[in-house]
Amino acid sequence: MPIPINTGVVGKEYPPWPVTVERGRIKDFARALGDLNPFYLDDQVGAASEWGDIIAPPTFAASFRDERADSGALLRDLGVDISRVLHGEQEFESHRPLRPGETYLCRTKVLDIYEKTGRSGPMAFVVRETAITDRAGEVVATMRHVTVVRL
Amino acid sequence: MKYGRVYFEDVKVGDELPPLVKGPIQQIQLTRYAGASGDFNPIHQDDEFAKAAGMGGVFAHGMLSMGFVAQALTDWAGAGTVRKLGVRFAALVRLGDVVTCRGRVLARSSRADTHLVDLEVWAENQRGEKVVAGKATLALPSRV
Numbered sequence A: 001m002p003i004p005i006n007t008g009v010v011g012k013e014y015p016p017w018p019v020t021v022e023r024g025r026i027k028d029f030a031r032a033l034g035d036l037n038p039f040y041l042d043d044q045v046g047a048a049s050e051w052g053d054i055i056a057p058p059t060f061a062a063s064f065r066d067e068r069a070d071s072g073a074l075l076r077d078l079g080v081d082i083s084r085v086l087h088g089e090q091e092f093e094s095h096r097p098l099r100p101g102e103t104y105l106c107r108t109k110v111l112d113i114y115e116k117t118g119r120s121g122p123m124a125f126v127v128r129e130t131a132i133t134d135r136a137g138e139v140v141a142t143m144r145h146v147t148v149v150r151l
Numbered sequence B: 001m002k003y004g005r006v007y008f009e010d011v012k013v014g015d016e017l018p019p020l021v022k023g024p025i026q027q028i029q030l031t032r033y034a035g036a037s038g039d040f041n042p043i044h045q046d047d048e049f050a051k052a053a054g055m056g057g058v059f060a061h062g063m064l065s066m067g068f069v070a071q072a073l074t075d076w077a078g079a080g081t082v083r084k085l086g087v088r089f090a091a092l093v094r095l096g097d098v099v100t101c102r103g104r105v106l107a108r109s110s111r112a113d114t115h116l117v118d119l120e121v122w123a124e125n126q127r128g129e130k131v132v133a134g135k136a137t138l139a140l141p142s143r144v
Helices: A023-033 A043-047 A073-078 B027-037 B047-052 B062-077
Strands: A017-020 A085-094 A103-118 A121-133 A139-150 B020-022 B082-089 B099-111 B114-124 B130-139
Touching: A023 B027, A023 B062, A073 A121, A085 B062, B020 B062, B027 B062, B062 B082, B062 B099, B062 B114, B062 B130, B082 B114, B099 B130
Parallel strands: none
Antiparallel strands: A017 A103, A085 A139, A085 B082, A103 A121, A121 A139, B020 B099, B082 B130, B099 B114, B114 B130
16 A cells, blocks of 8 residues: 655745855765865865865765754655655756855755656655855755655 | 876767776765765664665665766866766665776767766666666866
């Protein structure tokens, strides 16, 4: 018996949240991947680079979370338990690298929910997009995130 | 060769990325990635939880493999070159798996001062099964 999913969440925009990128978080993220690129880890290499500082690796924005919000908000809105979700797809579009000390504003919206039946049974695909802007309001990066819910 | 810099003029359609081999995947790396990314889903940490969820045991964050693919791109072309990276997570990565990231140049184009290279990218496990598959766009410097 498949569980229901609340498709009424489509179109919902979550309150914008700010993220200030900490230097140490960039380095921890790169080391956790085993990516020891000096442009992420070495302050001197960063200072001498075209960016004037270290930069974040391409997938770093996946670590952005709204620290004021309950991390389970989306799952609660969908009405599903964390044990049922898988990461289906992810996309990043970057206009320039994310940098330490910068404060960005993130806005997440649920774009779509569609259902399909796969080999392992019925599934729902929840498509979210997060726009990341700088202090001037310019879009620096966009993330698209597809969560798969095993129904 | 590591941490290279590639110029747009030196790239041809059909060129392959130098493969990047990561792993074998250990639990400590998943724990470390959870801490660094803030993704503390117990399905990547707690074998009992993962089994109860019907997943047959712990598996790696998809974003870990995507990070490996990003590294394969930047090891080759340089940090800060990735304009777009989009992937589908095709199969689970388990503890002990070795993940090899690969890519191939599909197209190249120039508009004004921007020189773009499109690639298909993927990662496969030690049995040659694709675990991640997608596309990337890099912006490369020009020699002229």
